[in-house]
Amino acid sequence: MGEDTLFRTLDLIEPGDLVRYHGSLTNAHGLYLAQPCPCEVCSLRLRITATDARYVLLDPWGEVASQQCVRRQSITHSTTCN
Numbered sequence: 247m248g249e250d251t252l253f254r255t256l257d258l259i260e261p262g263d264l265v266r267y268h269g270s271l272t273n274a275h276g277l278y279l280a281q282p283c284p285c286e287v288c289s290l291r292l293r294i295t296a297t298d299a300r301y302v303l304l305d306p307w308g309e310v311a312s313q314q315c316v317r318r319q320s321i322t323h324s325t326t327c328n
């Protein structure tokens with residue numbers, strides 16, 4: 247599935263998308279709902295560098311604390327079927 251891999255490196259995370267976190271916090275790896283990070287730091291950063299979007303990750307089951315300011319590189323779409 248080379249095409250799928252290429253697509254995933256280019257695609258955007260839309261608000262509410264299910265994503266898999268695989269960043270530096272290994273004990274937080276798993277599935278989350280992604281939303282654009284609303285904090286001031288990220289809003290300012292995005293205004294300066296439009297490609298550097300950060301995300302808030304929400305646990306869809308409410309069992310894990312949400313994470314803020316997560317880099318785009320730390321998450322990928324968890325679904326390949328839509």
Ligand SMILES: [Zn+2]
Pocket residue numbers: 283284285286287288289300314315316
């Ligand atoms: Zn932030």
